[in-house]
Amino acid sequence: MFARSRIALATQFLFICFSLVSGDHEADWFRTTEDGRRGGLDYSRPVSDQVTATTCLAPDSFVRVNGNRFEINGKEFIFAGWNQWEVMEASNNVGPPARHLPLDGREHMVRVMNAAVESGLKVVRIWMHTITKGYQVQTSPGVWNEELLRGLDWYLSEARKRQIRVTLVLADFWYELGVQQYVDWSSTAKSKQDFYTDNECKKMFKDTIKTIVTRRNTINNLLYSEDATIMSYNLINEARCQGCPASTLGSWINEMGRYLKSLAPNALLSLGYEGFYHSSDPSELLNTNPGEGGSDWASREGQSFARHVRLKVVYYVSIHVWPDNWRPKTVEFQRKFIQSRIDYVNSLGNSLGKPFVLEEFGKQIDRKSGEGFSERDKYFASAFALAEKEARNGRVSGTLFWHLYDLGVGLQSSYGIHVDESTFGLVIRHAKRMNAISGTPDVCRKQ
Numbered sequence: 009m010f011a012r013s014r015i016a017l018a019t020q021f022l023f024i025c026f027s028l029v030s031g032d033h034e035a036d037w038f039r040t041t042e043d044g045r046r047g048g049l050d051y052s053r054p055v056s057d058q059v060t061a062t063t064c065l066a067p068d069s070f071v072r073v074n075g076n077r078f079e080i081n082g083k084e085f086i087f088a089g090w091n092q093w094e095v096m097e098a099s100n101n102v103g104p105p106a107r108h109l110p111l112d113g114r115e116h117m118v119r120v121m122n123a124a125v126e127s128g129l130k131v132v133r134i135w136m137h138t139i140t141k142g143y144q145v146q147t148s149p150g151v152w153n154e155e156l157l158r159g160l161d162w163y164l165s166e167a168r169k170r171q172i173r174v175t176l177v178l179a180d181f182w183y184e185l186g187v188q189q190y191v192d193w194s195s196t197a198k199s200k201q202d203f204y205t206d207n208e209c210k211k212m213f214k215d216t217i218k219t220i221v222t223r224r225n226t227i228n229n230l231l232y233s234e235d236a237t238i239m240s241y242n243l244i245n246e247a248r249c250q251g252c253p254a255s256t257l258g259s260w261i262n263e264m265g266r267y268l269k270s271l272a273p274n275a276l277l278s279l280g281y282e283g284f285y286h287s288s289d290p291s292e293l294l295n296t297n298p299g300e301g302g303s304d305w306a307s308r309e310g311q312s313f314a315r316h317v318r319l320k321v322v323y324y325v326s327i328h329v330w331p332d333n334w335r336p337k338t339v340e341f342q343r344k345f346i347q348s349r350i351d352y353v354n355s356l357g358n359s360l361g362k363p364f365v366l367e368e369f370g371k372q373i374d375r376k377s378g379e380g381f382s383e384r385d386k387y388f389a390s391a392f393a394l395a396e397k398e399a400r401n402g403r404v405s406g407t408l409f410w411h412l413y414d415l416g417v418g419l420q421s422s423y424g425i426h427v428d429e430s431t432f433g434l435v436i437r438h439a440k441r442m443n444a445i446s447g448t449p450d451v452c453r454k455q
Contacts, residue, residue: 033416035110043428044416047119055114060122062171063130064452070236070274071173073323075361076353078405086399086446087173088439089131090124090412091368092117096138096145099159106140109417116414117163123427124412125170128439128450131239132167133175133367133408136160136220139183149193149212152219158226164237165227171452173239175367175408177280178216180245187244201249201310204260214267221272233272241268242280246328249310254286257310258319265321276323278365279316283327283349286312296348298334298341306334317353318360324405325353326367331387339390342369346394350403363405366395370410370423381430388431392438399445407442409435 038044049058069081078085097106098113109116124132137145138156145156167174180186181200190209191197197206204210221241223232232238243264249256265277285293287307293314297306317325327349331342346366353364371387373380388409398404413424425431443450 032108032419033110037416038111046415047123047427049115049118055112055118056166058118058122059169059454061125061454062169062452063125063173064449065130065171065173066236067168067171068236071239071276073276073361073363075358076363076402076405078324078363084446085130085405085448086442087130087406087448088435088442089129089133089173089406089408090435091133091408091410092120093135093411095134095163096136096156096159097140097143099163100156102138102143106138106143114162116417118166119414120412121166121170121172123414125172126451127427127432127436128443129435130439130443130448131173131175131406131408133177133242134163135180135245136176136178137180137185139180139185141185144185144189146189146216150215150219157223161223161225161227164225164232164235168228168230168235168237172237174237175240175242175278176220176238177242177245178220179213179243181248182246187247201252201256204249204252204256210260210263213264217264217268218271221268221275233274236274238272238275240276240278240323241272242278243268244280246281247279247311248281251308252310254288254310254312254315258312258316261316262319262321265319269321277321278324278326278367279322280326280367281311281328282306282309282330283313283325283345284309284311285314286310288312289314293348293352296345298336298345300335303335313349314352317362318356322362324363324365325349326365328368329366329391330368330370332372339386342387343390343394346391350398354403364398364403365406365408366391366404367406367408368410369407372422375419375421384431385434388434392434392441396438396441396445399442407438 066081071085072079094107098109098117101113145153147153164174187200187203190212191200191203193212194206194208197203197209221233247257268277284297284306289312294307299306329342329345331337350364353360369391371384373384395404395407411424413421413426415426415428418424440450
């Protein structure tokens with residue numbers, strides 16, 4: 009998202025996280041109302057025994073890249089999925105101020121996973137970090153909160169039971185506990201731009217990579233590097249290096265990506281950013297960046313979609329689309345942005361050989377007034393239609409929308425989606441269509 013708008017959004021999220029979120033329903037609503045019980049658990053069994061269905065994907069088969077397509081067991085894999093940002097907090101049943109969830113967080117995560125799988129969704133992208141001080145998963149360089157890591161173990165174990173594939177995001181650019189935390193820990197880095205070149209920051213981040221990808225899950229005893237549940241990694245969510253040459257981010261991605269692959273050879277890697285063209289890229293490409301009236305902010309973020317997608321450590325191409333925070337804000341520009349990136353990747357031909365994923369996108373609504381839902385549907389319908397068309401043409405392999413909330417949670421969220429909203433109806437229809445293209449069953453019911 010555009011920096012200032014994303015900071016504003018971060019502030020909004022933090023306000024929600026630090027409050028009791030009075031708009032969210034309380035526990036008795038989930039126990040006593042028809043809507044609350046929708047997706048509810050069987051309380052005669054533990055939360056770890058609530059699998060209602062699976063994605064039908066072989067649990068021990070890694071997702072591979074073959075040319076411009078994903079494969080599982082040699083069969084093409086085209087998917088629809090979702091983003092879930094609060095996994096680390098919820099999977100540890102963390103309460104206020106880090107997160108307000110009316111039920112135990114794990115119960116909410118199970119309800120969401122069940123609803124997603126039953127709707128035909130196959131992949132989830134999650135943050136492997138928290139965002140709230142006092143609940144850091146890494147409290148100081150090399151010092152890890154084992155309890156929080158066990159929460160991640162639990163989530164991955166539950167995803168595996170449902171045969172969901174997971175993208176793990178190792179850090180975030182926007183929140184203070186992300187890139188900024190490494191800068192603060194370093195004795196030589198002074199700004200976020202330094203993060204990508206500072207030796208101390210790079211060493212600390214490599215230690216983070218090693219800690220995670222070589223971890224052994226305390227629940228199912230699998231090494232993360234050997235668990236096919238983990239489909240891929242993003243090094244950073246929406247990496248930025250304002251005013252930097254394209255080579256700064258490119259060199260850092262190369263170095264960190266090679267290190268990660270040396271430890272987890274089966275894992276895939278994607279960029280995890282929006283996909284802007286750099287000021288040094290050809291002018292005809294710059295014309296497809298967001299910005300009106302001569303604004304060139306996107307070209308100064310340090311990203312170069314034109315160059316970074318060519319890096320060998322990048323196994324598939326991914327983009328993020330946030331029309332509310334860009335200009336123009338129209339459905340037409342959203343379509344233009346997505347199509348232009350698909351077309352560019354396709355123009356590189358077989359020499360690139362990488363699948364394309366619409367990894368993060370969403371549209372703002374106003375829950376307080378009840379407005380914006382039909383408008384959001386237009387943006388989602390347009391993005392899904394384009395993805396489905398290009399998937400049939402062999403040029404798109406997956407989509408991940410932002411963001412799925414459990415019913416009764418996130419009622420002040422501007423971007424979250426609930427399963428009883430019209431937009432989720434579009435999600436279900438899209439998932440069925442994407443599954444049909446590659447011949448993947450929508451869902452396998454538990455016998």
